Amino acid sequence: MRTALVAGNWKMNGNSASINTLMEGLNAELKSNAVDVLVCPPSIYLSQVQALTADSVIALGAQNVSEQNNGAFTGEISLEMLQDLSCEYVILGHSERRSLYAESDELVADKFKATVAVGLKPILCVGETLEEREEGNTLAVVERQIKAVVNAAGIEQFKDAVIAYEPVWAIGTGKTATPEQAQEVHAAIRNMIAECDAELASKMRILYGGSVNAANAAELFANEDVDGGLVGGASLKANDFIAICQAAGA
Numbered sequence: 001m002r003t004a005l006v007a008g009n010w011k012m013n014g015n016s017a018s019i020n021t022l023m024e025g026l027n028a029e030l031k032s033n034a035v036d037v038l039v040c041p042p043s044i045y046l047s048q049v050q051a052l053t054a055d056s057v058i059a060l061g062a063q064n065v066s067e068q069n070n071g072a073f074t075g076e077i078s079l080e081m082l083q084d085l086s087c088e089y090v091i092l093g094h095s096e097r098r099s100l101y102a103e104s105d106e107l108v109a110d111k112f113k114a115t116v117a118v119g120l121k122p123i124l125c126v127g128e129t130l131e132e133r134e135e136g137n138t139l140a141v142v143e144r145q146i147k148a149v150v151n152a153a154g155i156e157q158f159k160d161a162v163i164a165y166e167p168v169w170a171i172g173t174g175k176t177a178t179p180e181q182a183q184e185v186h187a188a189i190r191n192m193i194a195e196c197d198a199e200l201a202s203k204m205r206i207l208y209g210g211s212v213n214a215a216n217a218a219e220l221f222a223n224e225d226v227d228g229g230l231v232g233g234a235s236l237k238a239n240d241f242i243a244i245c246q247a248a249g250a
């Protein structure tokens, strides 16, 4: 019922030449509409990747956006600019934005509202640190992060939104959550949304992120409430990313 989504978060990696090579590899293999495939390049390369995805099934997204419309915000990128370059999705509240750039739940909620207002689709990232997990606070942390946005934006604004569960301890560490750990949190997230709107919850895609690779993707995606992945490191290698998309059914 839910079409899987596999999103590549390239983070601050690559250059014009490596991006041409990567996209050539992806475009050659990924042709099916059975799974939604998305790439999120560094914003300076969005224009290049827009051209490289024009005739492909691969969608384009950004890694971050400003909550402001336009004006004197040096270094920021607006939603209007992302629309201008055919972006369909924006990653919001990634743990690196939260921890390294001090993005608060409130700021993430403002970005979420602004994104939905212009018709782009937010991928809202949530997840606990190792310390929070060891203290037994995983679900409380994830609930706080989600409720901050639901309360500010309203549940109806989640209609086209995607939630990505990314345990901070699994991001870029090679330590993946077990399929059971992922399913437990994904089911809890779906229940949190269902408390507000059961139908919306049943349709909403919840992605797992954190050291997804070609070898572990299939067993993660096999879980009932795991609707695809948000992939960092492995999305930079065409063959690995293709294998992950295929594990989701591409």
Ligand code: PGA
Binding pocket: 009, 166, 170, 171, 172, 173, 174, 209, 210, 211, 212, 230, 231, 232, 233, 234
């Ligand atoms: P990773 O990153 O796959 O390299 O762990 C995932 C993410 O940060 O979205």
